[in-house]
Amino acid sequence: MPVLRSIRERFGAERPLDGVRVGACLHVTAETANLVLALRAGGARVDLCAANPYVTQEDVAEALGEGVHLGDYRAGLEAVAAAEPDIVLDDGAELVMLVHERLRGATEETRSGLVHLRATELGCPVLAVNEAAAERALNDRFGTGQSALDGILRATRLLLAGQTVVVLGYGWTGRGVALRARGAGASVIVCEVDALRALEARMEGFEVMPALDAAERGDVFVTVTGSRDVLRREHFLRMRDGAVLANAGHFDVEIALADLRDLAGDRVVQALPLVEQYEVEPGRRLNLLARGQVINLAAAQGHPAAVMDVSFAVQALAAVHLVQHELPPGVHQVPAQIDEEVARLKLASLGVAIDVETPEQQDYRGRWAPPA
Ligand code: ADE
Numbered sequence: 001m002p003v004l005r006s007i008r009e010r011f012g013a014e015r016p017l018d019g020v021r022v023g024a025c026l027h028v029t030a031e032t033a034n035l036v037l038a039l040r041a042g043g044a045r046v047d048l049c050a051a052n053p054y055v056t057q058e059d060v061a062e063a064l065g066e067g068v069h070l071g072d073y074r075a076g077l078e079a080v081a082a083a084e085p086d087i088v089l090d091d092g093a094e095l096v097m098l099v100h101e102r103l104r105g106a107t108e109e110t111r112s113g114l115v116h117l118r119a120t121e122l123g124c125p126v127l128a129v130n131e132a133a134a135e136r137a138l139n140d141r142f143g144t145g146q147s148a149l150d151g152i153l154r155a156t157r158l159l160l161a162g163q164t165v166v167v168l169g170y171g172w173t174g175r176g177v178a179l180r181a182r183g184a185g186a187s188v189i190v191c192e193v194d195a196l197r198a199l200e201a202r203m204e205g206f207e208v209m210p211a212l213d214a215a216e217r218g219d220v221f222v223t224v225t226g227s228r229d230v231l232r233r234e235h236f237l238r239m240r241d242g243a244v245l246a247n248a249g250h251f252d253v254e255i256a257l258a259d260l261r262d263l264a265g266d267r268v269v270q271a272l273p274l275v276e277q278y279e280v281e282p283g284r285r286l287n288l289l290a291r292g293q294v295i296n297l298a299a300a301q302g303h304p305a306a307v308m309d310v311s312f313a314v315q316a317l318a319a320v321h322l323v324q325h326e327l328p329p330g331v332h333q334v335p336a337q338i339d340e341e342v343a344r345l346k347l348a349s350l351g352v353a354i355d356v357e358t359p360e361q362q363d364y365r366g367r368w369a370p371p372a
Contacts, residue, residue: 001034001309002349003342007316008034011042016320018043023085025049025077025095026109027297028056031308033064035089038316047083049076051091054290055297087319092250093117100124105322107315108331111140111171112226112250117331125327127318129311132334134342136172138310143303144296145176148222148248149184151299155274155289156244158220161185166218168211169225170197173248177222178206189214193225211235220244222295223254232256236263236280246289248296255292274299309349313342 011017022044026032036046049069050056053076061068069079081098088106090096093113096106101123108114111130129135152158165181167174168191178188178201191211192198202208211230214221215238223230226249236259247254260278261268267279276288290298303311317338347354357365 001031001305001312003309003313003345004034004038004316006345007313008038008041011038011316015043017323020044020087020319020323021083021085022046022087022089022319023080023083023095023099024089025051025080026089026091027051027302028061028064028068028070029297029302029308030057030060031302031305031312033060034305034308035312035315036064036067038312039319042316042320044087044319045083047080047085049073049080049095051094052294052297054293055302087322089315089319096122096126100126105327107318107322109311109315110250111173114331115226122329122331124329125322126331127322127334128331129314129318129334132314132318132342133336133339134346135311135314135334137343138307139303140172141176141179143176143307143311144173144224144248145180147296147300147303148173148177148224148246149180151248151295151297152220152222152244152246152289155246155272155295155299156287158244160220163187163219164189164217165220165222166191166211166214167206168214168221168223168230168254169227169249170194170201171224171226174224175204177224177248178204181220181222182206186220189217212238215239218243220246222246222248224248225254226250228253229256229259230254233259233263236260236278236286237284239280239284239286241284242287244287244289245292246295247292248294250294252292252294255288257288257292260286260288310342310346313345314338317341 028050039046047067053073069076086104088095091109093116103124106126107129163186165186166189167178170190170192182188188206190201190206190208198208215235263280264278269277271277274290277285279285
């Protein structure tokens, strides 16, 4: 993670987080460990709990040692809250929800989390890392797009070519999943509730239709909406025998598990380690992956380090921004100069150089007015 490494080196020299208590609720992975090390190098004391205990990499937690609160999910959140953080870095917004009245500021990594935060009267500023341009460029589309399919393939060993993949939700993650599934030879159907996104999906060459119609056509269903009960009883009862159900959204509420359980009763078998087969009607067996948990982390190893390098560089710089500026309560965009800095560091790490505007070009852009 060369971007984070260079930030860590700078933090070590400048100590911008000296004495700051950072509470973090993130997936406990090797990538997160690098973020924690950068924050510690900047002088912060970091308390970390798991955004999802199912995806915790135990060896990483052990290596980080002090300040890591594992075990029960709620207990972890409460332990971090009890450490009285000044700044919170969140992935799902649940830690922020507990302590926002007492914080200097927070950051949020996921779109699902931002949906909750925007519906809350916040007591502190929150920087929407999920919406930062640098994050946008890589995280959801390429990171989740690739790793969600990686999780589905690891869990099932399916051949995607020739399958019909139904992607529910055409935000950035949905786009990533749809594009990569198409690249692997699948026919892709997109389901949306947003007219503009649906239109974009159609213009990008995907079939678009309501989920009830897609239910009859799909071999593999991937939910990526940030909403709940996107696939439910009425869809399950139309799906083909052998259909595969995976969730790539942050919370495990996108596939209505209660409906699956209710329909199948005791006709549930563990077909493979990460595949539960629910017989929802005689002869109609649906394969639920990773209990409906976020598939790229539950069945694969999350975003590749090359992606988290950018996301966590934004998180680290956003934490410093919150310490150095007084912002009013509410959700704010990450400042453009952070995006710019991270993008430059990432390009440098890839060995990519870019052009610089000439003074004349700068002048032209500054003074440009539409032709009379
Ligand atoms: N979220 C998605 N992928 C991740 C990873 N590898 N580490 C931490 N959080 C993540």
